[in-house]
Amino acid sequence: MKPISPKAFKQVLHYFSFFNHALSAEEVRQYLSVPATQQEVTEGLKVLVQEGLIYCQNGWFALAPDALVLRAKYERLNLRRLKLAHSIGRFIAVFPFVRGVYLSGSLSKMGIQSKDDDLDFFILTRSGRVWTTKFFLIAFKKIFLLNSEKYFCINLLMDENQLSLAKRNRYTATEVASLITLRNDHGREKVLSMNDWVKNYFPNVEVPGAVENRVQTLSVFERILNATLGDAFERWCKARFTIHMRTHTNKEEGYFESETYSSAYYPHSVEQRLMKHLEEFENE
Structure with a gap:
């Protein structure tokens, strides 16, 4: 070869x-x-x-x-924070309509961390309940964590049945490839399967073939929420969060996505600077 x-x-x-x-x-x-x-x-x-x-x-x-x-200096701290992320992931998993919890961001790659850095989570939700799920997660953060991002940064939520990412570049491919399962590894396999374009960037990443859908039975509390709040509340949450994200996203470097099946919010993303950094290498 x-x-x-x-x-x-x-x-x-x-x-x-x-x-x-x-x-x-x-x-x-x-x-x-x-x-x-x-x-x-x-x-x-x-x-x-x-x-x-x-x-x-x-x-x-x-x-x-x-x-x-x-890398050597922060290795022990990262391992401790990874253990913390697993604990928080188990907690997030009990929220209504959550179907999978995954670690993304710097810690998923064992990058430089401090004890005060936030932990980035990617959440899979029950189909048709992306925005209701986000409402309960954000409400908990605001009420009980005093709106702190330290241990509870929810950047991306996606409908469990619509997992194909709209943005496709080396940055998003890296994020997909480095996801760490905190709850429901089947969901991670499904994310990779639905985004097999990642192989165009990283041919050595193992991407499973077609992954079967697994429908999780609604809990009693979820049934009550569906009966009392339902689709109307889902639409209301989407409208309110969209206004917030549009108002608070940095127009030059930030990014947000507000779709029926996904909520992405990166008010100060490094993506553009990182892609420029990579472009400089390609032009050498």
Whole structure:
């Protein structure tokens, strides 16, 4: 097989250098843009280290030595925060109409964290109840957490039966590929299956074929909410949240999505700056 080009390796490391983040050989393979075995990736990285093109320490690889130090420094904190995320994920899962909970953002990639950073969650909801679910989650955050984003940042909610993402680029592909299941791994497989375009960016990511739908029986409380609030309340929530997101989203860097089947809210997203960072590498 043809050797992996140094540029393919450096593309991966350059992307994560935006966050000053080092990667393991397994992580490099996951985000590599060409098909490769783990052995080919490991051997290719060793050659680049020997040639002085990249740095390596304790099994981490990066374009700059500072990233290696930071990865080691924050590893224990990240493991503690990952344990915390699992606990919060179990709690979120008991909210009405929640069907799956997944960790996204920096911690899902074991990136640089502080004890005060927020935790980013991706939520799957009962079909037709995206906005009602968001209402209960946000109400809890405002009342009991005093509107703190610290441990309860709900960026993306999607209908369990409509999981195809509208935005398709390397950034969103990275987010999909790095999701960590906190509740309902079947749902994560379904997300990957419905977004198999991720393979165009990361051919080494395992994407399952067609995944069967599993209909979860409504709880007694969910039946009561459907009977008393129903679709009218769902539409009311969507209208109110849309106004809020449109008002508070940074017009230059922010992004929000308000659809019947999805709610995405990133008022200050790094996406545009990150894509520009990657574009600079591609133009070198």
